[in-house]
Amino acid sequence: MTQIAAASFAEPRLVADDEGVRLLRAAITAEYAGRIAVVSSFGADSAMLLALVAEIDPATPVLFLETGMHFAETLAHRDALVARLGLTDVRDIRPDPVELAANDPDGELHRWIPDDCCAVRKVAPLARALAGFDAWATGRRRQQSRTRAALPFVETEAGRRKFNPLADWSAERILAELARRDLPRHPLVARGYPSIGCAPCTRAVRPGEDPRAGRWAGQAKTECGIHVPVAA
């Protein structure tokens, strides 16, 4: 994607004694300096992790899985956040065109075999993109779903360290922090989407539903495959 010049703004500092943030800072600046990437969906809560990363080092590589199936609002939110936070190395990670043509020539695979669609549009591209890194960070939180209830701050997956600095953050804390920083929200949040993935596989949630109930609604599928569920 085209890089956008950093906007100038006075950043209210957050990084202090928070355990997850401390681990993220150490990973980016010391333990995995130059060898860690952040993976972001630029979804409902993504601004929080990205703000922390920008505060620590705005040149940290940020990988965005450009599946070709996103809401237009997500792409606009991505561009707005990149500009607002001054992130300088946001990379669009795309499916391999040959694999895509062979497996999903008409763009309808998500209707019939969503696991295969995620495999070609998300899992394989991310695996290729992460090949050059020894660690990565995500914005997943324990509160988001039952499959994430036991999420640790640090995991090891396929021999690579994986940091979840916001694992113990509540939705309320995220909201308060985003408001304090006056960071833009994803436009679909106000329309009932607390969790936002690809457009064909995301619907608004109803009152009382799990925040991720709108993802692959009506199917057994709960994750795209880039994250292995953590046993409670």
Ligand code: SF4
């Ligand atoms: S979320 Fe849906 S459209 Fe996106 S890659 Fe997975 S199955 Fe395909």
